[in-house]
Amino acid sequence: MSSSVISEAAALGFEQLATTDLAPVEVAVIDSGVDATHPDLAGRVVSQWTVEGESGQLAVQPLDTGINNDTFGHGTAVAGIIARIAPNARIHDIRVLDARNKGDPTASLVAFRHVLAKRQRLVNMSLAIPASQREPLYKLCESAYQRNQVVVAAKRNVPVTDEGLPAEFSSVISIDNFQVPELSIRFIETGLIEFATLGNELTVPAPGGGYTVKTGTSFATPTVTAMCCLFLGRWPDLRQFELKTILKARADAAL
Template identity: 35%
Template sequence: MTTTTAPEKGPALSWGLRGHSPDDIPIVADGQPITPDWAWGGSTGRGIRVCVVDSGVERDHPLVGTVDGSYVVLKDEDGIRVEETETGDTCGHGTACAGIIRRTAPDCELYSVRVLGERFSGTGAVLLEGLRWAVEQRFDVINLSLSTTRAQFTDALRALSDEAFFGRSVIVASAHNTPVESFPWRYSSVISVGSHQEEDQELYLYNPKPPVEFFAPGQNVTVPWLGGNTIRTTGNSFATPYMAGLAARILAKYPRMTTFQLKSVLYQAASNVTVSNRGAE
């Protein structure tokens, strides 16, 4: 779960803001200024359904709280299917993501779809089925701190990401931590996230050189883990749920907002973006 710095030249496959500060990536945008207070101030995510597609979520973890529904993707000789489950988390990763979402949007509804097994094991087919199920349930926000490198799943993932986009299910997807091709974070229909190393746990930045769109806290952060514990860890995985939590807060405040509107709000409210209202001049 380490994060590498994007290369200065060539295609950027892995993103983390190491060795740079927010001052290194200033952006001037046109439009109406949007402040964090306008975007999500006073909102706690109440009424928004957030689904964590991951390794499961530990029930009753003090930093996670209530899990409103837990499901698992099963693959056997009968095929692949999703079933309700009483099991928790197989490796801690999903609990960490759920805890960050809960901290950011404390009153959202949290759901879990387990697609990873012990030792972070999983397949592209199971990931695709779990994501498809979450999109079909029309969750407001889907946190996907996972990706697949398998090329045979790219077309199906792209179509599913587009379906979510047009159906107003916001997929917030983690960039890979190593310089390899993976999906679906590279699709423009999702909100893609890398990590920064700043100490401010509420700071997020827009990346002036996508495909990764946002940097959020994810390096040397404290997260919930198995057994009611916490650990300190690093990875784009843990920046992603912060952005998912912000998305939940915005959608709770503006429930008719589309995914492309949400992206624009996040862009204009980012700490390194200064909006120039040129139309008022």
């Protein structure tokens, strides 16, 4: 990546970038499902899936596209943020969470393997997977990095035994919530989490066609996923470490 690309990417406003001719980017949302009938998401969700039991094993099952696949409301909010910021995002909905916003951690791993197989370029994970799954999750994130598939993951809102997995891994782009201006980003100098952006009191789509207000790292994360989607639409050959360089350059420019 040339210094001119870094400079241009750091200087371009996201609204300006969004109006340029961008290549489409496949974006997987591993979450509680997405309501593809919501007006903000109409025509933006190109596949829908759920992870369910099959012959005693969890497997990814295809669903009709264009349905309300959201069991809780979390995934629709996440997908809505991506769709609003990045007009070139082609959203793939993979439901792993239930009506309580809980899920078998193995289901997230099954979904992750599905995304790797489909070669979807961006993966939004606004969730944390238990430390018991650290080793298989680490291997999947390393595989994504080697395939140039970019994982953007949320820090835990409330620390338990870790900052949040896979957010702790260097092979992903990790996101915290911080009170900064909308569509700006902060670089975190210390610790395992690298970037922060606004995730407070965001008005987001809700299943059924309405809107709600959400706060948390889950909703800061898709903002950065959307930023990366815009960059990849303009410069499709960018690698994960180059996206991190651009994000840091934008953070530095805002100081």
